Amino acid sequence: xxxxxxxxxxxxxxxxxxxxxxxxxxxxxxxxxxxxxxxxxxxxxxxxxxxxxxxxxxxxxxxxxxxxxxxxxxxxxxxxxxxxxxxxxxxxxxxxxxxxxxxxxxxxxxxxxxxxxxx
Amino acid sequence: xxxxxxxxxxxxxxxxxxxxxxxxxxxxxxxxxxxxxxxxxxxxxxxxxxxxxxxxxxxxxxxxxxxxxxxxxxxxxxxxxxxxxxxxxxxxxxxxxxxxxxxxxxxxxxxxx
Numbered sequence: 001x002x003x004x005x006x007x008x009x010x011x012x013x014x015x016x017x018x019x020x021x022x023x024x025x026x027x028x029x030x031x032x033x034x035x036x037x038x039x040x041x042x043x044x045x046x047x048x049x050x051x052x053x054x055x056x057x058x059x060x061x062x063x064x065x066x067x068x069x070x071x072x073x074x075x076x077x078x079x080x081x082x083x084x085x086x087x088x089x090x091x092x093x094x095x096x097x098x099x100x101x102x103x104x105x106x107x108x109x110x111x112x113x114x115x116x117x118x119x
Numbered sequence: 120x121x122x123x124x125x126x127x128x129x130x131x132x133x134x135x136x137x138x139x140x141x142x143x144x145x146x147x148x149x150x151x152x153x154x155x156x157x158x159x160x161x162x163x164x165x166x167x168x169x170x171x172x173x174x175x176x177x178x179x180x181x182x183x184x185x186x187x188x189x190x191x192x193x194x195x196x197x198x199x200x201x202x203x204x205x206x207x208x209x210x211x212x213x214x215x216x217x218x219x220x221x222x223x224x225x226x227x228x229x230x231x232x
Contacts, residue, residue, distance in 0.1 A: 004161075035220070045162075045209060045223035091161060106152070106177055107221060109161040 003027065004092050004110035011115050013082045020067070021077040021113045023092030032096045034075040035107065036066065039089040048090075051075055079115075087117045121145055123224035125210050131230045132200045140195040140227050142210030148222075149215045151193035152177075153185060155206040156226075162209065168193055169215070200231045 005024045013019035025034065036048040051059045051066045059066040067076040079086055092110045123144045132138055144151065152167040154177075164177030168187040182204060184196045193212075197204060207228050211221040 037223075043207065043226050045211075045226075047220050047222065050220060093162075106164045106167055107162075109163070111159060111161040 002110075003108045004094055006092055006110035006113050008113045009111075011113055013079075013115065013117055015084060015117055015119050016081055018078060018080045019082055019115065021079070021090050021092075021115065023075045023077065023110060025073050025075060025092075025094050027073075027094065027096050029096040032094055034066070034068070035093040035095070036064070036075075036077045037091045037093065037109075038086075039091065039112070040085075041088070045091075049077070082117045084117050084119060087115060089114050123210055123212055123222055125208075125224040125227050127227060128225065129228045129230075131232065132197075133232055134201060136200050137196065137198050138200065139197075140208055140210075140229075141192070142194065142224060143192045144210075144212040144222070145191065146212060146222065147190070148212035149190070150213045151187065152211040152213075152221065153183075153193070153195045154209045154211065155179065155204075156209060157206050165195065165208075197229075200229075202231045205229060205231045 003026050032053045034051045038046045038048050049059050049061045049064045049066050051068045058068050063080045065078045089112045091112045093107045095107050126141045149170045153165040154162040156162045163179050165183050166185040168174045171190045174185050186194045207226050209226050210224040213221045
């Protein structure tokens with residue numbers, strides 16, 4: 001079963017509007033972290049925002065916020081006031097077992113959502 | 120700080136040739152990672168190194184070897200390249216293997232003919 005599911009291969013949003021990119025995850029581990037990365041056409045991976053499973057509040061970073069619904073196992077990224085420069089691929093990722101002392105705890109990525117911002 | 124650097128940026132190989140992708144970070148991070156990115160597949164972990172002197176297999180390690188040369192450098196070697204290894208390769212690092220954030224290099228585009 002996929003650990004990270006991003007159901008929207010592509011999204012369009014009007015400039016200055018808000019957009020939500022969906023991400024659902026699958027884990028039985030109580031301690032995990034959720035990440036969003038942006039990949040513009042130039043190819044680099046840019047870290048946007050992080051949410052820990054024990055964090056009480058939803059993470060926010062500037063125009064980015066994470067709508068974390070633990071019971072639903074969803075971690076949707078909300079981008080407010082979209083800009084043309086937000087056009088990119090967006091990847092949701094998860095790391096399990098944050099507080100274990102041993103073992104492999106790699107990042108697992110979803111397949112991404114391509115966001116296109118229209119002027 | 121340069122962050123995470125990768126060389127080369129682009130490489131074309133013939134089937135059966137070997138090559139080493141280089142990665143270095145100047146953030147004093149303990150953990151380093153190699154991913155490959157294929158269209159429609161997202162990023163998949165090839166190998167990682169939790170700390171200097173250790174390496175572990177990821178999701179897709181076959182056909183690759185790695186060396187954690189020192190704390191700064193983590194190389195990925197293809198001993199006998201195959202067309203299926205055509206991909207974009209990303210190196211990343213984090214403070215430790217439980218660190219909150221991984222920082223990525225610019226990527227290496229590899230084409231195997």
